[in-house]
Amino acid sequence: MFSENSIIASLKKEFPKYIGDDAAVIEKTGEQSYVVAKDILIEDVHFRTSYFDPLSLAHKALHANLSDIAAMGSEPKFLLLGISIPVSQEKYIEEFLLHFASLCKEALVILIGGDTTRSTDKIFISITVIGTALTKDIKRRNTAKPGDLICVAGDIGEAYLGFIACEKSLKGFEDYKKKFLRPEAKLKEGMWFAYQPSVTSMMDISDGLDVDVKNLCKASHLRARIELDLLMPDSMFRSSCTSLKIDPEEAILSGGEDYSLLFTVNPASYESLAKDFLDKFGYKIKHIGFVEKGEDVYYSANGKPKFPNLKPFSHLGESL
Amino acid sequence: MFSENSIIASLKKEFPKYIGDDAAVIEKTGEQSYVVAKDILIEDVHFRTSYFDPLSLAHKALHANLSDIAAMGSEPKFLLLGISIPVSQEKYIEEFLLHFASLCKEALVILIGGDTTRSTDKIFISITVIGTALTKDIKRRNTAKPGDLICVAGDIGEAYLGFIACEKSLKGFEDYKKKFLRPEAKLKEGMWFAYQPSVTSMMDISDGLDVDVKNLCKASHLRARIELDLLMPDSMFRSSCTSLKIDPEEAILSGGEDYSLLFTVNPASYESLAKDFLDKFGYKIKHIGFVEKGEDVYYSANGKPKFPNLKPFSHLGESL
Numbered sequence: 001m002f003s004e005n006s007i008i009a010s011l012k013k014e015f016p017k018y019i020g021d022d023a024a025v026i027e028k029t030g031e032q033s034y035v036v037a038k039d040i041l042i043e044d045v046h047f048r049t050s051y052f053d054p055l056s057l058a059h060k061a062l063h064a065n066l067s068d069i070a071a072m073g074s075e076p077k078f079l080l081l082g083i084s085i086p087v088s089q090e091k092y093i094e095e096f097l098l099h100f101a102s103l104c105k106e107a108l109v110i111l112i113g114g115d116t117t118r119s120t121d122k123i124f125i126s127i128t129v130i131g132t133a134l135t136k137d138i139k140r141r142n143t144a145k146p147g148d149l150i151c152v153a154g155d156i157g158e159a160y161l162g163f164i165a166c167e168k169s170l171k172g173f174e175d176y177k178k179k180f181l182r183p184e185a186k187l188k189e190g191m192w193f194a195y196q197p198s199v200t201s202m203m204d205i206s207d208g209l210d211v212d213v214k215n216l217c218k219a220s221h222l223r224a225r226i227e228l229d230l231l232m233p234d235s236m237f238r239s240s241c242t243s244l245k246i247d248p249e250e251a252i253l254s255g256g257e258d259y260s261l262l263f264t265v266n267p268a269s270y271e272s273l274a275k276d277f278l279d280k281f282g283y284k285i286k287h288i289g290f291v292e293k294g295e296d297v298y299y300s301a302n303g304k305p306k307f308p309n310l311k312p313f314s315h316l317g318e319s320l
Numbered sequence: 321m322f323s324e325n326s327i328i329a330s331l332k333k334e335f336p337k338y339i340g341d342d343a344a345v346i347e348k349t350g351e352q353s354y355v356v357a358k359d360i361l362i363e364d365v366h367f368r369t370s371y372f373d374p375l376s377l378a379h380k381a382l383h384a385n386l387s388d389i390a391a392m393g394s395e396p397k398f399l400l401l402g403i404s405i406p407v408s409q410e411k412y413i414e415e416f417l418l419h420f421a422s423l424c425k426e427a428l429v430i431l432i433g434g435d436t437t438r439s440t441d442k443i444f445i446s447i448t449v450i451g452t453a454l455t456k457d458i459k460r461r462n463t464a465k466p467g468d469l470i471c472v473a474g475d476i477g478e479a480y481l482g483f484i485a486c487e488k489s490l491k492g493f494e495d496y497k498k499k500f501l502r503p504e505a506k507l508k509e510g511m512w513f514a515y516q517p518s519v520t521s522m523m524d525i526s527d528g529l530d531v532d533v534k535n536l537c538k539a540s541h542l543r544a545r546i547e548l549d550l551l552m553p554d555s556m557f558r559s560s561c562t563s564l565k566i567d568p569e570e571a572i573l574s575g576g577e578d579y580s581l582l583f584t585v586n587p588a589s590y591e592s593l594a595k596d597f598l599d600k601f602g603y604k605i606k607h608i609g610f611v612e613k614g615e616d617v618y619y620s621a622n623g624k625p626k627f628p629n630l631k632p633f634s635h636l637g638e639s640l
Contacts, residue, residue, distance in 0.1 A: 010417070015432065019433055026354075026398055036398075038434050045438050080358040104335075111334065112344035112356065113343065114358050115360045117360050126402050130356070
């Protein structure tokens with residue numbers, strides 16, 4: 001059996017220059033690049049129509065893809081939509097397409113093409129987004145330096161609470177459900193980070209913090225030290241976890257689809273970056289640890305090593 | 321119920337500048353453009369693993385996409401592969417990926433990214449190809465002029481014979497099966513046509529000649545006059561049709577997936593173009609009719625109007 005990572009690793013070996021970030025970078029002019037990302041969403045793997053209304057699905061499909069562009073510090077410009085439609089879902093998809101087109105317009109993204117086909121029974125959505133960026137400002141995963149602080153912009157684990165509430169068909173948990181069903185890609189933040197030389201690497205958090213920190217560290221050939229105390233969730237999050245019968249630590253470290261930004265910062269610039277960010281966006285970035293020479297991720301709590309028992313976020317039973 | 325064309329028409333209305341050709345054109349530099357195409361292939365809609373071995377599927381998936389780039393007169397450069405894999409098909413997909421990577425290399429196309437996910441039961445493949453072209457040389461569908469000759473480079477209907485032979489699990493028909501299972505995008509021809517100013521419009525023939533001629537005419541606001549005598553197949557094709565119990569006219573007009581090129585030529589330049597093409601590629605382009613003011617497609621045979629009873633090519637029962 002092979003894993004998603006082994007597929008990517010083997011293709012990366014064949015085509016080493018481009019694969020490894022949230023999106024691929026191809027030259028536009030001497031100074032500018034196009035940044036290209038592609039994501040798939042499949043019914044009953046990534047979403048269920050039972051709790052994703054067409055607007056929510058349009059939101060999710062668009063922003064999951066925009067998030068990859070945000071993670072590179074790029075500005076999305078163009079989109080291609082591939083969609084495969086089972087006969088039974090035509091009405092649903094018609095509504096989806098209307099919402100999708102207006103959400104693209106809202107995000108100033110131009111739909112330039114795609115493909116529509118019949119599907120036997122499941123809805124398949126495949127989106128390609130193309131953004132632009134100044135080549136020198138593009139953020140990547142493999143550029144963190146030993147000693148850099150690991151930071152997060154945005155929520156961690158909240159979408160997972162919404163996911164569990166949806167899966168269990170529970171009433172309430174509306175804020176969390178919204179985070180899961182209608183995520184917002186951190187486009188403005190990504191573009192702002194692009195212009196901050198003190199931000200040394202960046203990616204989005206879509207597969208869960210633990211997996212994504214590992215991916216960043218692997219790309220940069222570094223080890224992460226994460227202080228779990230710095231990730232302590234608020235009491236509302238904890239009490240929701242109790243109601244949902246999930247471990248808060250697991251939700252935070254393994255819960256995916258927050259589409260927050262994970263990045264590293266030169267420690268000398270952290271204070272001023274954090275202040276400027278707060279002034280600009282009205283919420284705080286979180287400093288959760290640092291990178292050093294070595295590999296993998298080491299967790300600690302109250303200064304003592306900790307070994308959380310984690311299984312990666314797997315959508316609806318996906319386990320590549 | 322909505323059709324693929326109605327979806328495209330409604331999206332085209334929202335985003336008028338880019339949609340309507342085999343691929344979308346976005347600016348690269350002042351003189352150059354990127355040409356971006358996206359195609360989906362779904363198990364049991366576009367292919368069956370019972371007769372597509374992994375190499376054939378890799379071939380089909382790649383060349384169906386490259387054909388869209390060829391149709392614009394562009395040179396393919398980059399590719400993103402999205403693939404969703406059911407647990408039961410892991411071995412098959414592993415082989416597919418090995419072949420796909422080497423076919424990309426053969427075609428000088430660099431795999432720059434993509435997405436891999438679990439699928440519940442069907443294989444889903446979504447490919448985005450990016451090519452480059454001189455903007456002034458890009459061929460489109462909406463630029464045919466009244467009086468231009470309608471021409472074809474490549475086979476018509478042969479892939480359909482292979483498709484039927486595969487579907488009926490018949491032995492023999494190897495040449496036709498190969499045309500269906502392992503098509504070759506007409507990349508060199510497409511790039512050569514790009515430099516011929518006498519070629520006034522172009523697209524590929526993937527949905528069947530009748531549908532594709534209609535699409536070209538609709539884009540150019542013209543009517544096609546097709547002389548069926550000019551499309552007469554050879555005796556081997558006719559006798560294979562008899563064995564397969566299919567109407568040769570239907571195979572030629574409705575059979576899809578030949579990935580030949582359909583184009584219009586200024587009549588004054590046709591003779592020299594046809595000669596140059598034969599010298600360069602070793603086979604003949606076919607002149608099958610002409611365009612005039614009006615709309616739709618009119619067929620004739622022996623100078624008399626004909627009204628073939630056609631249903632569009634629908635893969636494995638796909639009928640969007």
